[in-house]
Amino acid sequence: MLDIKLIRENPEFVKQGIANKNEKDRVDELLQLDKQRRDFIARADELKSKRNTVSQQVGQMKKSGQDATEIIAEMKRVGDEIAEYDNKLRSTEEEIDTILRYIPNLPHSSVPVGKTxxxxxxxxxxxxxxxxxxxxxxxxxxxxxxxxxxxxxxxxxxxxxxxxxxxxxxxxxxxxxxxxxxxxxxxxxxxxxxxxxxxxxxxxxxxxxxxxxxxxxxxxxxxxxxxxxxxxxxxxxxxxxxxxxxxxxxxxxxxxxxxxxxxxxxxxxxxxxxxxxxxxxxxxxxxxxxxxxxxxxxxxxxxxxxxxxxxxxxxxxxxxxxxxxxxxxxxxxxxxxxxxxxxxxxxxxxxxxxxxxxxxxxxxxxxxxxxxxxxxxxxxxxxxxxxxxxxxxxxxxxxxxxxxxxxxxxxxxxxxxxxxxxxxx
RNA sequence: GGAGAGGUGGGUGAGUGGCUGAAACCAACGGUUUGCUAAACCGUCGUACUGUGUAAAGCGGUACCGAGGGUUCGAAUCCCUCCCUCUCCGCCA
CATH class of the missing domain: 3.30.930.10 (Bira Bifunctional Protein; Domain 2)
Structure with missing residues (x-):
C-alpha cells in the first residue's frame, strides 16, 4: 500500500509510476475522497470534543444535585449528529481503502521503463x-x-x-x-x-x-x-x-x-x-x-x-x-x-x-x-x-x-x- | 466435539460507568553519583489520524484497553455477536 500522503503531495509522480506498471490509476478520485474524509473528520471531532467537555459537566452537576435534563437532551442530539458524520466517514474510508489496496507499488528509479x-x-x-x-x-x-x-x-x-x-x-x-x-x-x-x-x-x-x-x-x-x-x-x-x-x-x-x-x-x-x-x-x-x-x-x-x-x-x-x-x-x-x-x-x-x-x-x-x-x-x-x-x-x-x-x-x-x-x- | 478461564501499553499486572490514555512494578532511554562497572537516586517513556507551523520541534483536537455492534449525556468498565489464547474431558494423527 502506498502512503496516502505521498499521493496527496506528489500525485503526478504517482500517476507516472502506476502508468509505467501498465495499470490504470484512480488517483484523482482518491484525492477527492481524501479531501472529503478530512472534512468529515474535522466536523465529527469538533462535535466529539464538545460532547466530552459537556459530559464532564453533567457528571459534576449531578454530583452537586443540579438539574441537567436540558443539557442531556441537547447532547443526545449532538450524539446523533456525530453518528451521522461517523457513518459518512466510514463509508468514505472504505472507498479510499479499496482504491488504495488496488494501487500497485511504484517502480524504483533504477528500473527500466518497459511494457512487457x-x-x-x-x-x-x-x-x-x-x-x-x-x-x-x-x-x-x-x-x-x-x-x-x-x-x-x-x-x-x-x-x-x-x-x-x-x-x-x-x-x-x-x-x-x-x-x-x-x-x-x-x-x-x-x-x-x-x-x-x-x-x-x-x-x-x-x-x-x-x-x-x-x-x-x-x-x-x-x-x-x-x-x-x-x-x-x-x-x-x-x-x-x-x-x-x-x-x-x-x-x-x-x-x-x-x-x-x-x-x-x-x-x-x-x-x-x-x-x-x-x-x-x-x-x-x-x-x-x-x-x-x-x-x-x-x-x-x-x-x-x-x-x-x-x-x-x-x-x-x-x-x-x-x-x-x-x-x-x-x-x-x-x-x-x-x-x-x-x-x-x-x-x-x-x-x-x-x-x-x-x-x-x-x-x-x-x-x-x-x-x-x-x-x-x-x-x-x-x-x-x-x-x-x-x-x-x-x-x-x-x-x-x-x-x-x-x-x-x-x-x-x-x-x-x-x-x-x-x-x- | 463438551466444560471452564481469560484477552489492558515493550513485558508483568491493577482497574465494575464520569476524577483512567490508563496505577504499580520491570524493561528501555536521558541524567546525577562513580577511578571503572554495578548499585542507588532523579527524570523521560504508547500508537494512529487530524488541525496549526515553510519544515523539524512544539502546541491543540479525536480515536484506540482482542474485533465489531448496542445501551448511556458519558464505556476499559454494562449488554450482544464474533475471533483468539489457556486449562480439563472426549476423539484422533
Missing amino acids: AEENIEVKRWLPDGFKFENDFKQIDHVELGKKLNILDFERGAKISGSGFPLYKGKGATLERSLINFMLDYHLQNHNYSEIFPPFLVNKESMRGTGQLPKMEEDMYHIEKDGLYPIPTAEVPVTNIHRDEILSEKDLPVKYVGYSACFRREAGSYGKESKGFLRVHQFNKVEMVKFVKPETSYDELELLVKDAEDILQALNIPYRILMLCTGDLSFSAAKCYDIETWSPAENKWLEASSCSNFEDFQARRSGIRFRNEQTKKPEFVHTLNGSGLATSRLMVSLLENYQTPEGKVIVPKILHKYTGFNVIE
Whole structure:
C-alpha cells in the first residue's frame, strides 16, 4: 500500500509510476475522497470534543444535585449528529481503502521503463566451465527423462490430484528432498539466515499483508470452509511473522530462510508452457525473506540475488539474471531480478528465482515497523524476498544439464552427501 | 466435539460507568553519583489520524484497553455477536 500522503503531495509522480506498471490509476478520485474524509473528520471531532467537555459537566452537576435534563437532551442530539458524520466517514474510508489496496507499488528509479517481458534487461550470465549451448548429443526433456528413469510420474500425479501436481518417485523423490536440504543448509551456513518452517495455510489478513489479496484472488486456492488460503509462496507466512510488530533497530536486518510447498491455481495459463514441471499447481521452494532498514534495502537486494546465485554456482548450473522492466514487475515490487536457468531440451531459459525489494509497500500494509534509535519514532521497515530457489524449474535444468549421452543423470557433486548416490540410471 | 478461564501499553499486572490514555512494578532511554562497572537516586517513556507551523520541534483536537455492534449525556468498565489464547474431558494423527 502506498502512503496516502505521498499521493496527496506528489500525485503526478504517482500517476507516472502506476502508468509505467501498465495499470490504470484512480488517483484523482482518491484525492477527492481524501479531501472529503478530512472534512468529515474535522466536523465529527469538533462535535466529539464538545460532547466530552459537556459530559464532564453533567457528571459534576449531578454530583452537586443540579438539574441537567436540558443539557442531556441537547447532547443526545449532538450524539446523533456525530453518528451521522461517523457513518459518512466510514463509508468514505472504505472507498479510499479499496482504491488504495488496488494501487500497485511504484517502480524504483533504477528500473527500466518497459511494457512487457521483452523489455527486461539481461544484466548477467554465468556459465559453468566448458559449457556449450550446442551439445554433442541431443538432450531429452525432463518429462521423458523422468519417465525413462522412473523418477517422475506426471500421469499418476494427475490421476491422484489433477494435472500440475507432480509425483516424484524413488531417486527422484530423494533428489528433490536433497536439493531442499542442501539449499537450506547452504543459506544457513554461508549466508547467515535463520530457519523458519512456516504454516502452509494462512488467513486472509496474511494474504492481504503481502499483497496477494485482493488483486490476485483468482490465482489463489481458497479453503472457504475455514477461511484459509494454501500459500503460493513462503513469502506470505514468513513476512507475516512480524505483522503489527515494532522491531528494534539493532535486530535489523532480520533474515529468514524457509522451505514450503507452494500452491498456485495458475488460472488461465493452460496449454502454454504447461508440460511437466514448467507450470505446476504445487511445487517446492526455499524462500529467503529480509526485514531491513530503508536506507540499506537496495544493497540488501543485491546481496539477496548473490545468495541465490551461490546455490546455482555450487550446483554448476548455467543461469542468467534479468532486471525486470516496470511493466513486468509484480504488484507489490519496486524492483525485481529474475534468475533463469538454462534448459537444453527446451532450448530456453526458465525462471527459477525472483528476488524483489518491496520497500515499505508490504510493511505499510501489514504494519511491520522498527523503532528508529535516533528519532525514537517507529518507521516502516523495507521487506525483500527471493527464491533460493524453486525446485521445479531447477530440477528441469539439473536433470537436463547433467544427463549423459546414455540417458543417465549424474548427481551434482555437492549433493552426494544428501542423496547417498552419485548417478541416476 | 463438551466444560471452564481469560484477552489492558515493550513485558508483568491493577482497574465494575464520569476524577483512567490508563496505577504499580520491570524493561528501555536521558541524567546525577562513580577511578571503572554495578548499585542507588532523579527524570523521560504508547500508537494512529487530524488541525496549526515553510519544515523539524512544539502546541491543540479525536480515536484506540482482542474485533465489531448496542445501551448511556458519558464505556476499559454494562449488554450482544464474533475471533483468539489457556486449562480439563472426549476423539484422533
